[in-house]
Amino acid sequence: MKHLSEYRDPGLVQQYLYELHRITQGSWTLMEICGGQTHSLVKNGILDMLPPGITMVHGPGCPVCVTPVSVIDEAIYLAQQPGVILCSFGDMLRVPGSSTNLLEAKAKGADVRILYSPLEAVQLAVANPSKEVVFFAVGFETTAPANALSVIQAHKLNLSNYSILTSHVLVPPAMEAILQDQENTIDAFLAAGHVCAIMGMEEYYPIAEKYKIPIVITGFEPVDLLQGILMAVQQLENGEYQVQNQYARAVNRQGNILAKETIHEVFEISDRTWRGIGNIPCSGYEVTEMYRKYNSRLKFDLNLPYVAENKECISGAIMKGLKKPFQCPNFGNKCKPENPLGAPMVSSEGACAAYYHYASTQVSQYS
Amino acid sequence: MKTSCPLPKFDFDVITLGHGGGGLLTHRLLQNGVFDILGNDLLDQQHDGASFPLSGNVAFSTDSYVISPFIFPGGNIGELAVNGTVNDLAMCGAIPKYLSLSFIIEEGLSMSDFFQVLLSIKQAAHKAEVKIVTGDTKVVEQGKGDKLFINTSGIGIIHPGASIHHKRIKPGDQIIVSGCIATHGIAIMSVRKGLEFETTIVSDTVNLNHTITGLLDRFGNDIKFLRDPTRGGIASVLNEVAELTRLGFSIDQNNLPIMEQVEGACEMLGLDPLYVANEGIFIAIVNRNVATDFLAQLNADSNGTEAAIIGEVTLDHPGKVVMKSRIGGKRVVNFLTGDQLPRIC
Numbered sequence: 233m234k235h236l237s238e239y240r241d242p243g244l245v246q247q248y249l250y251e252l253h254r255i256t257q258g259s260w261t262l263m264e265i266c267g268g269q270t271h272s273l274v275k276n277g278i279l280d281m282l283p284p285g286i287t288m289v290h291g292p293g294c295p296v297c298v299t300p301v302s303v304i305d306e307a308i309y310l311a312q313q314p315g316v317i318l319c320s321f322g323d324m325l326r327v328p329g330s331s332t333n334l335l336e337a338k339a340k341g342a343d344v345r346i347l348y349s350p351l352e353a354v355q356l357a358v359a360n361p362s363k364e365v366v367f368f369a370v371g372f373e374t375t376a377p378a379n380a381l382s383v384i385q386a387h388k389l390n391l392s393n394y395s396i397l398t399s400h401v402l403v404p405p406a407m408e409a410i411l412q413d414q415e416n417t418i419d420a421f422l423a424a425g426h427v428c429a430i431m432g433m434e435e436y437y438p439i440a441e442k443y444k445i446p447i448v449i450t451g452f453e454p455v456d457l458l459q460g461i462l463m464a465v466q467q468l469e470n471g472e473y474q475v476q477n478q479y480a481r482a483v484n485r486q487g488n489i490l491a492k493e494t495i496h497e498v499f500e501i502s503d504r505t506w507r508g509i510g511n512i513p514c515s516g517y518e519v520t521e522m523y524r525k526y527n528s529r530l531k532f533d534l535n536l537p538y539v540a541e542n543k544e545c546i547s548g549a550i551m552k553g554l555k556k557p558f559q560c561p562n563f564g565n566k567c568k569p570e571n572p573l574g575a576p577m578v579s580s581e582g583a584c585a586a587y588y589h590y591a592s593t594q595v596s597q598y599s
Numbered sequence: 600m601k602t603s604c605p606l607p608k609f610d611f612d613v614i615t616l617g618h619g620g621g622g623l624l625t626h627r628l629l630q631n632g633v634f635d636i637l638g639n640d641l642l643d644q645q646h647d648g649a650s651f652p653l654s655g656n657v658a659f660s661t662d663s664y665v666i667s668p669f670i671f672p673g674g675n676i677g678e679l680a681v682n683g684t685v686n687d688l689a690m691c692g693a694i695p696k697y698l699s700l701s702f703i704i705e706e707g708l709s710m711s712d713f714f715q716v717l718l719s720i721k722q723a724a725h726k727a728e729v730k731i732v733t734g735d736t737k738v739v740e741q742g743k744g745d746k747l748f749i750n751t752s753g754i755g756i757i758h759p760g761a762s763i764h765h766k767r768i769k770p771g772d773q774i775i776v777s778g779c780i781a782t783h784g785i786a787i788m789s790v791r792k793g794l795e796f797e798t799t800i801v802s803d804t805v806n807l808n809h810t811i812t813g814l815l816d817r818f819g820n821d822i823k824f825l826r827d828p829t830r831g832g833i834a835s836v837l838n839e840v841a842e843l844t845r846l847g848f849s850i851d852q853n854n855l856p857i858m859e860q861v862e863g864a865c866e867m868l869g870l871d872p873l874y875v876a877n878e879g880i881f882i883a884i885v886n887r888n889v890a891t892d893f894l895a896q897l898n899a900d901s902n903g904t905e906a907a908i909i910g911e912v913t914l915d916h917p918g919k920v921v922m923k924s925r926i927g928g929k930r931v932v933n934f935l936t937g938d939q940l941p942r943i944c
Binding site: 236240241242245246274275276277278279280281326454568569570578580588589590591 | 866869923924925926927928929930931932933936939
C-alpha cells in the first residue's frame with residue numbers, strides 16, 4: 233500500500249524520536265485509547281525507542297476486550313438455539329464466556345459464521361428465510377454505523393428473521409471513568425483516530441477542559457503515533473491541555489455527519505457493563521424502541537443469569553492503565569492465547585496479546 | 600508424454616456414490632479417466648500396490664489437501680497435491696520419484712471439475728518428473744466432505760550431497776527465503792466465500808524440486824536446513840526451528856520480499872503476512888560463506904527471482920525469533936495460536 237509507506241518512513245520516525253528525546257524533561261504517562269494503536273506501538277518496537285521519561289499505558293479501546301462475559305454467554309446461548317445462525321466478527325470467537333467460547337460452540341454444532349460486515353448477515357437472512365440470523369454487533373463508534381445500516385436495510389426489506397445482539401461501547405465515557413479512578417496516573421491521551429473520523433472532535437473538548445488533560449487525536453502508523461506522542465509531550469512540557477488533531481487526513485471537527493445520522497436513527501445511548509471495569513452510565517448504544525423487533529435481546533427474551541468476571545484476570549486494571557500485562561501474575565503462564573483467562577489475551581487488539589505476541593526481548597524479560 | 604488431452608466422455612455429469620462403490624462405475628471411472636490420464640508403466644500394472652526397485656537413502660512423506668475452494672486463482676487442488684508432496688520431499692534433500700494419490704470425493708462433484716483436477720495432476724507430475732504409481736478413490740455422501748479431498752504420499756531418493764538437519768544449524772548461518780511471502784494464502788482468501796475481493800493475486804503453487812536439486816548439486820552440505828513454509832507461514836517455520844535448535848533467529852522486515860498487493864490485502868483483512876500460508880517458496884538456512892552465491896543462483900532460477908537473505912542465526916535470544924521492524928524497532932515473532940481471525944475494526 234503506497235499511501236501507507238510515508239507513515240512508516242524510517243527517516244521520519246528518527247526525526248520524531250530525536251525531537252521527542254530533545255524536548256522531554258518531565259516524566260509523563262500517556263494512554264493510547266485504541267487497541268490498534270497498542271499493537272502498532274508494540275509490533276513496531278516503538279515502546280523501547282521512547283525517552284525513558286515517557287510511559288505508555290494501554291487503554292480500553294479494544295471492543296473484544298471490554299465485552300462482558302454475560303454478553304458472550306448471550307451470544308453462545310443464541311448460537312446454540314436450533315434454527316439460529318449467529319454471525320460475528322472473527323475476533324469474538326475465542327473470547328471466553330463463563331464456560332465456553334463461540335469457537336467451541338461452533339465445533340459442537342452451533343451455526344456460527346465469521347463475517348466481515350453486518351450487511352453480509354442481512355444477505356444471509358434473505359437467503360435463509362427459515363432461519364433466524366443474529367449479528368453479534370460489537371464495537372466502538374467505528375462499527376456502529378454499519379451495524380445500524382444493517383438494521384435499516386433489514387427493515388427496508390421487511391425481514392422478520394434478522395436481529396442484532398448489541399454490545400456497543402463509547403470512548404468518551406470510558407475516558408472519564410478512567411480519569412475518575414483515584415489511582416489513575418494518566419497525563420495525556422492519544423484518542424483513537426478512526427473513532428473520531430466518525431464522531432468528530434467535539435466530545436473531547438469538555439474532557440480536556442474539565443480534567444485539564446491534553447488529548448491528541450492520533451492515527452495508527454508509526455509516524456502517526458510518534459507525532460501524536462510528540463504533540464502530547466509538547467503540551468505537557470508547556471503546561472497546556474488542548475484537543476489537537478494529528479490524524480487530520482481522516483478526522484475533521486464535526487465527523488462524518490451521514491454516519492452519525494445513521495447511528496442515531498437506530499441506536500440510543502444506554503448504560504453498559506464493561507468487562508473488568510463494571511457499569512459505566514451512558515457508555516453504549518442499544519437499539520431504539522422503533523427498531524425493537526431487530527433487537528435480539530427482546531426478540532429471544534434473553535434473560536440469562538448474571539455471571540461474575542473471572543477474578544484472576546486483571547483486565548480492568550490493564551485497560552485503565554493501572555497495570556502492564558507483564559505485571560499480571562498469570563501473564564504468559566496460566567493465561568496464554570490458547571487458554572486465556574480474559575479477553576485481552578485473545579483479541580487481536582488486546583494489550584495482553586500484543587505483549588505476548590510481539591513484545592521486544594527487553595520487555596518480554598518481565599514475562 | 601502428452602501434457603494435455605481432451606476430457607473423456609462419460610455417462611454422468613457428476614460423481615455419484617456408485618463411482619466409489621467398487622463396481623462397474625468405479626471401473627469405468629478408473630479405466631477411462633484416472634488410468635487413461637495418469638498412466639505410466641508402474642500404474643498400468645494395476646495391482647493393489649506398486650512395486651519398484653529403489654537404491655540409496657530414501658525420504659518418505661505424506662500430506663492431505665482439503666483446500667476450499669478447490670479451484671482457485673493460479674491453480675487447483677490437483678497440482679497443489681502433487682507440488683506439496685514433491686516439495687516436502689525436496690525439503691528433505693531428496694529427489695522425488697514416486698507418488699501415491701487418493702481422492703475422497705463428495706457425491707455431486709462435477710465430472711468436468713474432477714477431470715480438470717486430474718489433468719492438473721498429470722501436468723504437475725510431468726513437470727516435477729515424478730510418477731503416480733498407486734492410488735485410491737472413495738466417494739462420500741453429500742455433506743460428509745467438501746467436494747474434493749486429496750491425499751498424496753511420496754518417495755524420493757536422498758541427493759548424495761544433501762545433509763539437511765536442524766542440528767547442523769550454527770550461529771552466523773544465513774536465513775534465505777526463495778520468493779514473495781503470503782501470496783498463496785491471500786490468493787485463496789480473495790475467493791473464499793463471504794470474503795471475495797477483487798485482486799489479480801494468484802497462487803504461486805509450483806514444484807521446487809529441480810531448483811533444490813540444482814542448489815544441492817553446487818552447495819551440498821553448506822545447506823543446513825530447508826522447509827516450505829505452507830500453513831502457519833514463515834513465522835511458524837522459524838519458530839519451530841528456533842525451538843528445536845535453541846538458537847536465536849533474527850530477521851529484518853526491510854528484507855522480506857512481499858508483493859505490494861498482498862501486503863495491502865493483509866492490511867485490509869487485519870492479517871500478519873508472516874503467518875499467512877505459502878506454496879511456491881522455501882526457507883533455506885545456509886553457511887554464511889556460501890550465502891551470496893546461493894542467493895545469486897536462486898535469483899537466476901525462475902522459482903527464486905525474488906529470493907532474499909532475510910536474516911541470520913544468532914546466539915542472542917535463544918529459542919526466539921526476533922524481527923527488526925521497518926522503522927528500526929524490534930519485536931518477537933511468536934507462534935500463532937490457531938488460525939488468524941479477522942479483526943473487528
